[in-house]
Amino acid sequence: MEQELTEHHAPLPGRVGHVAGIESLTLDGHRYYFGFDFRSDLVVSPLIADPDAMAAFAAKHLRQVDGRHDEAYWADLVSEAVEYSELVADDADREFTTAGLRAELPEPDSHLLYLLDAVSDWDDESDLPPDVQQAYERLGFEEDEFAECIDECLEAVLEEGSAARSDEWTVLRFYLTSATAHLPGNWVLLFGPLGFGSAGQSDRSQSSR
Template identity: 40%
Template sequence: MNDIKPIADREGHVGGIESMMVDGRRWFFGFDYSMDTAVSPLIDDRARMAEFASRYMLQTDGPHDVAYWRDLVDSAVGTSGIVAEDEDRTYDSETLAAQRLTPSTQLMYLMGAATAWDDSFLEDEAVQATLATIGVRERDRDDWDCLDQCIAATRSANAEVSTAATHLMTRYQRFIFDNLPANWPEVFAALRPS
């Protein structure tokens, strides 16, 4: 079995297993629920996911063997700790491409978790200025939830606001794609900026 390497700085996290479908293919990944962070590459084989978790992930009571993790991997097919509805963890390339600039809340959450919530995007002065143009309150400009307001602003009747929001979401799309770890960019290739 080829060794799958952990994402840099995400080895040894306490977490569980999540799964999702992308273009009809099931992918598993480790997830640290306390940090809202994906902690593994995307793995499309149950046995390999269990092996990865036994080597690089922990539970609150410490490490566990492959059989223990295999039960969690199998459970991740039918249940999720991060979404309520199964359709919120099912993606296809056509829809992903169509929603590049207006991603669903769940997709934005997943991409944020995959990139470990790298705040450098929101800290950028140009992004802060654009958020002000869109009308995001100053106290909300350092919170990833402000992007919901940006998505809504892409449809604004005010040309300056809609242009600014579209520019910001294009920049967000590039930032996220450039910061996806491990094999996440390959699996989510439909999000690649055009």
């Protein structure tokens, strides 16, 4: 524990100096804090387990609308992030387990998907592989509708399974793999199991319904 308390947390590349608040989540019963720029829908820090370390990180790398603040100021915001979130109304939406992430696909329009989009460096406007592009076009989506496509693909795969909705599964699997492959810092702690386990999840999701 002593080593964790004194651990240096490097900022995420290109995400220093943001106007941000503090959010938190739990993974396997352990709470992690992180900075979040609400105006940009952007995660702006690694996951940090120690409250004091989170306050120190924020004092050095983040600011509020009125400028920078000291660690004591940020410590209050860190403490509030345990009980309160500006991103979710239900605390259960920010509680995760590695086993659950490996076993099931995320729900459409969920907090988990929102966080993945907010933290990943993957650009959804980049060129799609030919098989994914063809599946995407067959589904009838325009070039700028990728986010909407992911939610609809999830709904279809969760309802009918990957075998019945192969185009949806092709697009969805590509997104989960690509987004998790472009995670900065230690966010792989949360999303790594989601990407690595996605290849076989859809059939299990269907069979559990």
